[in-house]
Amino acid sequence: MSFNNIDHMQTPLTHVPVIDISPLVAGQGDRNSVAKQLHAACRESGFFYIRGHGIDETLQNRLHQLSEQFFALPLEEKMNIHMKLGGRAWRGFFPVGEELTSGKPDRKEGLYFGTELGPEDPRVRAKLPMHGANLFPGHPSGLRETVLSYTSAMTTLGHQLMEGLALSLGLPESYFSDRYTSDPLTLFRIFHYPPESKEDAAAMPWGVGEHTDYGVLTILKQDTVGGLQVRSHGQWIEAPYIEGTFICNIGDMLDRMTGGYYRSTPHRVRNTSGRERYSFPFFFDPNFDVEVKPIDLRHIAALSDEPEARWDGENVHTFEGTYGDYVLGKVAKVFPQLRRDVG
Numbered sequence: 001m002s003f004n005n006i007d008h009m010q011t012p013l014t015h016v017p018v019i020d021i022s023p024l025v026a027g028q029g030d031r032n033s034v035a036k037q038l039h040a041a042c043r044e045s046g047f048f049y050i051r052g053h054g055i056d057e058t059l060q061n062r063l064h065q066l067s068e069q070f071f072a073l074p075l076e077e078k079m080n081i082h083m084k085l086g087g088r089a090w091r092g093f094f095p096v097g098e099e100l101t102s103g104k105p106d107r108k109e110g111l112y113f114g115t116e117l118g119p120e121d122p123r124v125r126a127k128l129p130m131h132g133a134n135l136f137p138g139h140p141s142g143l144r145e146t147v148l149s150y151t152s153a154m155t156t157l158g159h160q161l162m163e164g165l166a167l168s169l170g171l172p173e174s175y176f177s178d179r180y181t182s183d184p185l186t187l188f189r190i191f192h193y194p195p196e197s198k199e200d201a202a203a204m205p206w207g208v209g210e211h212t213d214y215g216v217l218t219i220l221k222q223d224t225v226g227g228l229q230v231r232s233h234g235q236w237i238e239a240p241y242i243e244g245t246f247i248c249n250i251g252d253m254l255d256r257m258t259g260g261y262y263r264s265t266p267h268r269v270r271n272t273s274g275r276e277r278y279s280f281p282f283f284f285d286p287n288f289d290v291e292v293k294p295i296d297l298r299h300i301a302a303l304s305d306e307p308e309a310r311w312d313g314e315n316v317h318t319f320e321g322t323y324g325d326y327v328l329g330k331v332a333k334v335f336p337q338l339r340r341d342v343g
Helices: 022-026 031-044 058-072 073-083 084-091 143-168 175-179 200-202 252-257 323-334 336-342
Strands: 018-020 048-049 090-096 108-115 185-193 208-211 215-221 228-232 235-238 246-250 268-269 278-285
Touching: 018 031, 018 235, 022 031, 022 143, 031 048, 031 143, 058 108, 058 143, 058 185, 058 278, 073 090, 084 108, 084 336, 090 208, 143 175, 143 185, 143 215, 143 278, 185 323, 323 336
Parallel strands: 018 048
Antiparallel strands: 048 246, 090 108, 108 185, 185 278, 208 268, 215 246, 215 278, 228 235, 228 268
């Protein structure tokens, strides 16, 4: 399958495309048509909405309701599961202003979760960073079960989407699972963005500043409030809520694998709605201990030896080490104090 006739857009997008991925989820139907649409989206902006994803709506609604209940608690109660208490697993709660993007504090608070691992797990016994047990609050009841059910469903969806992305590159559908995502590092966040006041706008304007994601794929559930913006060819476009969809974007490691053919796209969030905003990003990343290598894509494209310069001046293509090395270096900049405290 060749998509040579689909080239990178030379003009800014006006909207993010919507793709029905039900053939990937069902394992039947016109999967090549889905792959063609994924190819175009990844070349154009690195962002796309998905519908037909099969994630239970009741589960999504329960997750949202319980999240609202948690963030409505007094700060001192939320601090009972502060991330410092999660140690090297890097799980738990952080308050507004404690997470940094490009060295500047974000105007949001959040919960960090990952794959639930017990003390007997070899990775936990080896004290591998970002592996361990989650921290769950005593209230609201049911948040633990809901988060674990949701992340399990999203992990399955991540594998299905990676099959589609492999097909979009003219590769066997199992390409990524065979090499990079058989045991993916799955990370889940729940973010709460308070309404913005005039004082907030001056001191801490961005809910999340401009950035790219670290891994291969992000699957975001967002609420109706809006505020997500995507940069396309030097201009920012809105990526609003669309009922029944998730919005996805590719990360630095897929950029690295494809030599910049698929590029991780900068994005940011600002909540100017005057309302509470909630978002639920799920990160489907390579195995922690795998070294991410370039893919030979000569069958679909003539790639440049010099990928385009990134927004932050960094070069993901010259990095050496495992994905764990890469993500730890990034996370240490997001939570520098936590990095100093827990290593």
